[in-house]
Amino acid sequence: MTVPNPLQGDAENKSVVATPITRQEQTASTEVMDRRSFLKLLFLGWAAFAAVAAGFGTMLLRYLFPNVLFEPKQSFSAGFIGDYNVGEVSERFKKQHRVWIVRDSEKIFALSTVCTHLGCTPNWLPNENKFKCPCHGSGYYRTGINFEGPAPRPLERFKISLSPDGEIIVDKTVKFQQEKGEWSDPDSFIVT
Numbered sequence: 001m002t003v004p005n006p007l008q009g010d011a012e013n014k015s016v017v018a019t020p021i022t023r024q025e026q027t028a029s030t031e032v033m034d035r036r037s038f039l040k041l042l043f044l045g046w047a048a049f050a051a052v053a054a055g056f057g058t059m060l061l062r063y064l065f066p067n068v069l070f071e072p073k074q075s076f077s078a079g080f081i082g083d084y085n086v087g088e089v090s091e092r093f094k095k096q097h098r099v100w101i102v103r104d105s106e107k108i109f110a111l112s113t114v115c116t117h118l119g120c121t122p123n124w125l126p127n128e129n130k131f132k133c134p135c136h137g138s139g140y141y142r143t144g145i146n147f148e149g150p151a152p153r154p155l156e157r158f159k160i161s162l163s164p165d166g167e168i169i170v171d172k173t174v175k176f177q178q179e180k181g182e183w184s185d186p187d188s189f190i191v192t
């Protein structure tokens with residue numbers, strides 16, 4: 001008695017008949033492929049178009065809304081004389097306006113915080129009673145006169161005046177340079 005092989009039996013029972021592909025089926029398959037390729041191309045075309053349009057859109061926006069640097073106002077109120085102690089170097093307006101307000105026994109003046117060497121911002125060192133530039137070591141007295149390092153000339157001062165109601169107004173559009181003898185100009189200080 002022979003034991004039937006289940007694997008063989010299955011193979012024997014199933015006859016695989018290779019059905020030839022008809023011409024119609026071939027044409028239909030080619031059409032499907034063509035349609036897919038066309039859709040793919042269409043998608044790529046749209047993607048490229050969208051990318052170019054986005055690029056132009058960005059350029060247009062930058063043209064319409066350019067990067068504008070909003071500078072702080074050139075003229076500002078620095079409070080009242082009584083806000084400053086004699087001997088004080090006030091850093092209240094250093095960050096926003098790049099100005100020190102200095103009061104000595106006779107006057108108040110507005111000193112620029114821009115180093116005359118290469119434009120860095122010096123630090124006020126109260127314990128050493130001087131301004132010291134961190135970039136190349138220039139030193140300035142509290143008056144703004146340079147005394148050490150590569151700075152070629154003193155710090156500049158700005159126009160300073162009192163408004164009718166006693167407010168101190170600093171006008172950065174007008175500068176006074178010590179080496180030109182301009183610090184004696186009455187617009188460069190307020191007598192206290």
Ligand code: FES
Nearest residue numbers: 115117118133136
């Ligand atoms: S920028 Fe101040 S010492 Fe050079």
